[in-house]
Structures are given as structure tokens and as C-alpha cells.
Amino acid sequence: xxxxxxxxxxxxxxxxxxxxxxxxxxxxxxxxxxxxxxxxxxxxxxxxxxxxxxxxxxxxxxxxxxxxxxxxxxxxxxxxxxxxxxxxxxxxxxxxxxxxxxxxxxxxxxxxxxxxxxxxxxxxxxxxxxxxxxxxxxxxxxxxxxxxxxxxxxxxxxxxxxxxxxxxxxxxxxxxxxxxxxxxxxxxxxxxxxxxxxxxxxxxxxxxxxxxxxxxxxxxxxxxxxxxxxxxxxxxxxxxxxxxxxxxxxxxxxxxxxxxxxxxxxxxxxxxxxxxxxxxxxxxxxxxxxxxxxxxxxxxxxxxxxxxxxxxxxxxxxxxxxxxxxxxxxxxxxxxxxxxxxxxxxxxxxxxxxxxxxxxxxxxxxxxxxxxxxxxxx
Amino acid sequence: xxxxxxxxxxxxxxxxxxxxxxxxxxxxxxxxxxxxxxxxxxxxxxxxxxxxxxxxxxxxxxxxxxxxxxxxxxxxxxxxxxxxxxxxxxxxxxxxxxxx
Numbered sequence: 001x002x003x004x005x006x007x008x009x010x011x012x013x014x015x016x017x018x019x020x021x022x023x024x025x026x027x028x029x030x031x032x033x034x035x036x037x038x039x040x041x042x043x044x045x046x047x048x049x050x051x052x053x054x055x056x057x058x059x060x061x062x063x064x065x066x067x068x069x070x071x072x073x074x075x076x077x078x079x080x081x082x083x084x085x086x087x088x089x090x091x092x093x094x095x096x097x098x099x100x101x102x103x104x105x106x107x108x109x110x111x112x113x114x115x116x117x118x119x120x121x122x123x124x125x126x127x128x129x130x131x132x133x134x135x136x137x138x139x140x141x142x143x144x145x146x147x148x149x150x151x152x153x154x155x156x157x158x159x160x161x162x163x164x165x166x167x168x169x170x171x172x173x174x175x176x177x178x179x180x181x182x183x184x185x186x187x188x189x190x191x192x193x194x195x196x197x198x199x200x201x202x203x204x205x206x207x208x209x210x211x212x213x214x215x216x217x218x219x220x221x222x223x224x225x226x227x228x229x230x231x232x233x234x235x236x237x238x239x240x241x242x243x244x245x246x247x248x249x250x251x252x253x254x255x256x257x258x259x260x261x262x263x264x265x266x267x268x269x270x271x272x273x274x275x276x277x278x279x280x281x282x283x284x285x286x287x288x289x290x291x292x293x294x295x296x297x298x299x300x301x302x303x304x305x306x307x308x309x310x311x312x313x314x315x316x317x318x319x320x321x322x323x324x325x326x327x328x329x330x331x332x333x334x335x336x337x338x339x340x341x342x343x344x345x346x347x348x349x350x351x352x353x354x355x356x357x358x359x360x361x362x363x364x365x366x367x368x369x370x371x372x373x374x375x376x377x378x
Numbered sequence: 379x380x381x382x383x384x385x386x387x388x389x390x391x392x393x394x395x396x397x398x399x400x401x402x403x404x405x406x407x408x409x410x411x412x413x414x415x416x417x418x419x420x421x422x423x424x425x426x427x428x429x430x431x432x433x434x435x436x437x438x439x440x441x442x443x444x445x446x447x448x449x450x451x452x453x454x455x456x457x458x459x460x461x462x463x464x465x466x467x468x469x470x471x472x473x474x475x476x477x478x
Contacts, residue, residue, distance in 0.1 A: 245426035247473040298477030
């Protein structure tokens with residue numbers, strides 16, 4: 001069936017089979033669309049297999065106030081989203097939303113943290129979500145294993161985390177169950193619009209679809225201009241250190257450190273301007289681990305079982321891009337850094353807009369790439 | 379289940395270690411994993427997620443099945459560490475506790 005389906009028509013072709021693509025494809029299939037997902041092969045540079053798996057709110061929105069509201073919308077929809085996935089697939093993606101911490105290891109760090117949050121919440125039009133600054137004793141009540149160097153933290157009750165590898169697998173199972181055609185090793189080379197439909201050229205032939213949704217991460221930069229859109233990106237590398245499985249000691253995710261449902265501790269959050277996904281640098285992972293041990297001294301003699309680096313999908317200003325093409329009606333971009341946090345929005349809010357053929361400007365107008373066209377000051 | 383070969387010339391001097399507090403005899407040159415198997419200890423840990431029993435398997439540092447706590451340090455690979463007199467070996471149940 002798959003072989004004969006390749007050249008038939010689809011309502012929507014989703015370009016990209018990572019978390020953003022499959023969340024969008026699942027949402028489209030729920031709207032009754034016939035969907036094909038065109039993906040690269042196993043060697044694709046795939047953020048969805050390397051990410052840190054936070055469903056995160058605090059700090060989001062500094063510089064673009066509507067991003068805070070958009071993030072909170074997804075964070076609040078996440079429980080229902082994971083319940084729907086469980087009903088359909090029987091798989092549990094282990095979503096938890098206990099609130100999350102950003103720990104400070106000096107008074108200077110804590111003051112900087114407080115200043116950022118104040119600037120964030122002073123912006124006009126911001127949804128004033130609660131992020132509290134706590135001192136050492138207040139943090140220790142919730143995180144009893146913090147070290148003496150932790151002077152305080154910011155805490156936001158809306159933060160959570162998930163098992164993102166299981167989320168990735170669950171969404172793939174869910175789209176298969178709903179009859180979505182998934183075509184790996186179908187890297188899209190060119191997209192043209194002829195006779196009212198899109199033609200997507202791949203190494204395995206041409207795919208035709210009524211609409212196209214670009215969800216190809218950093219590769220949207222190459223693809224978007226083919227349909228009269230743009231997606232200015234600046235990929236960024238992050239490195240993650242992973243420990244052996246430990247008895248649960250951490251009941252809340254920290255922005256740089258979290259314990260998974262199966263006991264593993266992930267330590268991360270480095271940022272480098274590099275696009276080499278195979279590069280690991282000891283200096284970066286050593287710094288991450290040194291801070292982790294100062295935050296939680298009981299980690300000092302724990303074994304590290306794995307380290308990896310991955311490339312973040314990142315737009316030039318860090319905020320999502322959702323656009324529809326004027327020159328190529330039916331072409332959309334779905335592009336963002338936070339494919340885990342925003343998965344509920346992509347499935348339950350953005351996909352229905354694409355199914356209807358028009359973005360709801362009241363929700364996503366601030367995220368158009370047109371914002372990059374502000375005139376430069378002389 | 380396992381028996382030492384009779385070739386006495388290959389056997390090192392006797393070494394006594396403890397496993398979960400009980401004395402166990404081994405031979406100099408044995409790895410911790412070999413000493414456990416020779417002593418008839420049929421599993422050295424239970425897994426962190428499902429709690430299934432595990433015993434030394436590959437004996438060459440690859441499979442990580444033989445993890446034990448040695449002298450207070452958890453999740454050491456028993457097949458890579460030679461026995462010493464007075465060594466304290468503890469079997470591991472489920473997930474390791476951080477901080478010990």
C-alpha cells in the first residue's frame with residue numbers, strides 16, 4: 001500500500017518528521033486531512049532525539065510579549081494533549097508539571113535572574129505569570145538536596161517536563177494509527193506550485209499535495225523561499241551529560257538538570273555557535289557537571305553513562321515563526337525552537353488552522369517572519 | 379554452577395573479600411565478577427526499572443550487567459576490577475541511591 005500511495009494526492013504534505021512535523025501531522029489527521037510526512041533518513045540532524053525535554057514557561061517572552069501567552073497556552077493544553085495520545089496509542093509520555101526551578105550559585109546570579117524576570121513582566125501586553133524568587137531556605141524545602149552554594153532560585157509553577165523520546169515515538173505511532181503516510185529518506189529538494197497543487201521533488205519521486213506545511217527545523221531556511229516565505233535561522237549546539245539511573249531525589253525539574261521518570265539525571269543547557277552535531281568538548285561538559293555538583297553535591301560520585309551534543313533549531317531571534325504564503329496560497333511555516341513545549345499548540349491549535357487553510361491572526365500574527373523586516377537605523 | 383579448573387599452577391594465592399558482609403574466598407587475579415560466579419552467587423543486582431535479577435554476562439567490560447558496589451562506590455563493573463583482600467562488595471537492588 002505504501003508503494004502505491006507515493007504518487008497519489010494528499011491534502012497536506014508536512015515537510016519534516018521531527019516533533020514539530022509529527023505533532024502538526026497528527027493534528028491535521030484529527031481534522032480529517034489526508035496527510036503525508038516527508039522526512040530525511042536515520043542520519044538526519046534531528047533535534048527531537050537530542051533535546052532536554054522540558055515543557056517550560058519561565059523566562060519565555062522577553063523581547064516578544066505574546067510568546068509568553070503562546071507558551072502558557074501550550075503548557076496548559078499539555079495535560080489534555082498527553083491524555084489524548086494515551087487514549088489513542090496506549091503510550092504514556094510521562095508528562096509532569098510540578099513547577100520548575102532556575103538555581104543561582106551566587107548573589108550576583110540571583111540578582112541577574114530577578115532583573116531579567118522583572119524586565120520580562122514589565123513588558124506591555126505580557127500575561128503576568130507567576131515566577132517567584134526564593135531564598136536558600138525556601139528552595140531547600142522543595143529541593144532538600146541542594147548544596148550550600150545555592151543562594152536561591154526562581155520558581156514557576158507552570159513548568160514541567162516529559163519523556164521526549166517517548167513523545168517522539170508516541171506521535172509516530174499516533175500518526176500511523178490515523179493513516180498518515182510517513183515517508184523516510186524523502187528529503188525535499190524543491191517545491192513548486194502548479195495547477196493549484198504543490199509538487200515536492202524528492203530522491204524517490206514527486207509528491208503532490210494541496211497544501212504544504214514546512215516543519216523542517218533549521219532546513220526551513222532553505223525551503224521557505226521556494227514558496228515565497230522566509231525562515232531566518234541560527235542553529236546552536238547544546239551538549240548533554242547523562243547519569244546512571246538513580247532513586248528519585250529530585251521532584252522538580254531545574255532548567256539545567258532534571259531526573260527522568262526512569263531515574264536518569266540529565267545535565268545540560270550549554271549553548272555554542274556551532275553546527276557540528278558530532279562535536280563534544282570536554283570543557284563544556286565539565287563545566288555543566290561542575291555546576292550540577294555544586295547545585296546537588298550528592299551527584300559527586302554518580303557515574304556518567306552517556307554524553308551527546310545536538311543542534312538546536314533556533315530562529316534568528318529565538319521566537320517561533322508561523323506564516324502563510326501570499327504568493328503560494330496553501331504553504332505554511334511551522335518553525336520554532338521549543339518543539340516539546342509547543343507540541344500541544346502545534347497539534348491542537350496550529351494544525352486546525354492549516355486544515356482550514358488560514359492562520360488565525362488573532363493568535364499567531366506576532367510570530368510572522370515579517371518582524372525581521374524592521375528598517376535598520378542608519 | 380561454575381567450578382575452578384584443577385590446574386593448580388594457574389591459581390593465585392587465596393584472597394578473602396566480603397559480599398554483603400559475608401566472607402567469600404577467591405584467588406589472586408580473579409576479577410570481582412569471576413569471584414562472585416565461582417562462589418555460586420547467581421545474581422549481583424536487580425535492574426533499576428523492572429527489578430529483574432542480573433548476573434555477570436560478557437566478562438569483558440561491555441554489557442554492564444555485573445555492576446556492584448565496591449568499597450562504597452556504586453555501579454562499578456565487577457568484571458574489570460581485580461579482587462583484593464578485605465574488599466567490600468555489595469550487591470545492588472534497583473536504582474542506585476545518589477550520595478552513597
